[in-house]
Amino acid sequence: MNQQYPSVLLEKAVGEFAKLPGIGRKTAMRLVLHLLRQDTQSVEAFGNAMITLKHEVKYCRVCHNISDTDVCRICSDASRDTSVVCVVENIRDVMAVENTQQFRGLYHVLGGVISPMDGIGPSDLQIDSLVDRVRAGGVKEVILALSSTMEGDTTNFYIFRKLSGFDVKLTVIARGISIGDELEYTDEVTLGRSIVNRIAFTGTM
Amino acid sequence: MNQQYPSVLLEKAVGEFAKLPGIGRKTAMRLVLHLLRQDTQSVEAFGNAMITLKHEVKYCRVCHNISDTDVCRICSDASRDTSVVCVVENIRDVMAVENTQQFRGLYHVLGGVISPMDGIGPSDLQIDSLVDRVRAGGVKEVILALSSTMEGDTTNFYIFRKLSGFDVKLTVIARGISIGDELEYTDEVTLGRSIVNRIAFTGTM
Numbered sequence: 001m002n003q004q005y006p007s008v009l010l011e012k013a014v015g016e017f018a019k020l021p022g023i024g025r026k027t028a029m030r031l032v033l034h035l036l037r038q039d040t041q042s043v044e045a046f047g048n049a050m051i052t053l054k055h056e057v058k059y060c061r062v063c064h065n066i067s068d069t070d071v072c073r074i075c076s077d078a079s080r081d082t083s084v085v086c087v088v089e090n091i092r093d094v095m096a097v098e099n100t101q102q103f104r105g106l107y108h109v110l111g112g113v114i115s116p117m118d119g120i121g122p123s124d125l126q127i128d129s130l131v132d133r134v135r136a137g138g139v140k141e142v143i144l145a146l147s148s149t150m151e152g153d154t155t156n157f158y159i160f161r162k163l164s165g166f167d168v169k170l171t172v173i174a175r176g177i178s179i180g181d182e183l184e185y186t187d188e189v190t191l192g193r194s195i196v197n198r199i200a201f202t203g204t205m
Numbered sequence: 206m207n208q209q210y211p212s213v214l215l216e217k218a219v220g221e222f223a224k225l226p227g228i229g230r231k232t233a234m235r236l237v238l239h240l241l242r243q244d245t246q247s248v249e250a251f252g253n254a255m256i257t258l259k260h261e262v263k264y265c266r267v268c269h270n271i272s273d274t275d276v277c278r279i280c281s282d283a284s285r286d287t288s289v290v291c292v293v294e295n296i297r298d299v300m301a302v303e304n305t306q307q308f309r310g311l312y313h314v315l316g317g318v319i320s321p322m323d324g325i326g327p328s329d330l331q332i333d334s335l336v337d338r339v340r341a342g343g344v345k346e347v348i349l350a351l352s353s354t355m356e357g358d359t360t361n362f363y364i365f366r367k368l369s370g371f372d373v374k375l376t377v378i379a380r381g382i383s384i385g386d387e388l389e390y391t392d393e394v395t396l397g398r399s400i401v402n403r404i405a406f407t408g409t410m
Contacts, residue, residue, distance in 0.1 A: 006271050019251075035259070
């Protein structure tokens with residue numbers, strides 16, 4: 001394969017792009033040739049944006065969300081409800097929940113879920129620091145917003161046990177059929193759960 | 206939108222990725238977070254590979270293909286037939302033809318095709334240097350291997366006129382139905398051309 005490349009430098013750049021998830025060698029080549037057509041300044045901006053991010057990135061010491069400062073924007077926002085903490089897997093989930101504009105509490109980013117298959121145990125996650133936050137007081141409710149997978153459920157249960165001694169309400173986000181989904185195409189587990197966990201109909205959805 | 210990002214550095218890196226063709230903001234975020242999980246050395250290798258390529262890339266002074274040296278590997282390969290020059294649009298086309306392993310001559314990379322709509326005229330392309338190569342002698346055949354589009358055809362015709370005064374055979378790659386294509390799904394222009402340009406059947410394809 002390598003012999004086909006007219007340039008070692010090109011081969012190297014394509015190789016680096018092709019390491020990214022979902023980017024094959026053809027796409028990598030297309031992207032590299034696109035960058036090569038840009039001016040030097042743009043290419044430097046591209047390359048350095050990633051290097052600078054990696055060097056200077058911080059994580060909030062309260063919620064472990066990505067941040068430019070010691071304590072992130074959300075944790076230091078005085079208008080937010082500090083008594084509710086939403087536990088999520090990663091920073092993308094924080095952004096997903098923020099996008100709903102339905103939540104005005106704080107977050108706690110675990111950094112993953114318990115997954116023995118991948119060698120990820122409770123000590124690899126920010127669970128102890130969650131317990132510390134609850135122990136420090138002021139938190140009335142912890143919302144578990146992890147993926148609806150076996151690993152997510154395991155992690156939910158682990159956190160449930162860890163927090164059982166504290167005076168804190170533990171909730172889990174609702175699972176059910178998605179808005180716009182048709183019943184006949186919904187899998188039976190989801191449909192079953194959404195019947196078991198039905199809520200009172202108040203005239204609006 | 207920007208306010209949703211927990212970090213300006215993250216926003217910047219995602220923005221740079223999202224400038225690439227075919228990469229939306231969601232994919233950009235996924236790629237940046239992937240890189241963020243890699244060690245510092247890998248991220249530096251990624252960013253610097255592009256910057257180094259942009260700084261140090263050379264183009265062969267004979268055929269204008271991308272190269273690490275003054276004259277590219279193909280042009281300096283003594284085993285190749287220097288009397289045949291295949292004219293292509295860009296370096297990806299060189300690689301495409303090389304991959305067929307059917308061509309042992311040299312290349313000439315135009316850097317595009319004549320496209321008045323995009324403001325690309327003959328002077329923006331390496332056409333004069335092609336004429337110079339032919340004028341210098343030694344070239345017996347010029348193969349036009351441009352895209353089968355109006356712009357490609359225009360460029361073919363422009364080169365045809367430019368080379369009309371020289372003792373050089375001008376050919377164009379065959380157009381017809383693709384190997385494996387079914388006749389009923391082939392567009393009529395292609396099918397028509399492939400009938401007009403039929404070749405003698407010799408028992409093998």
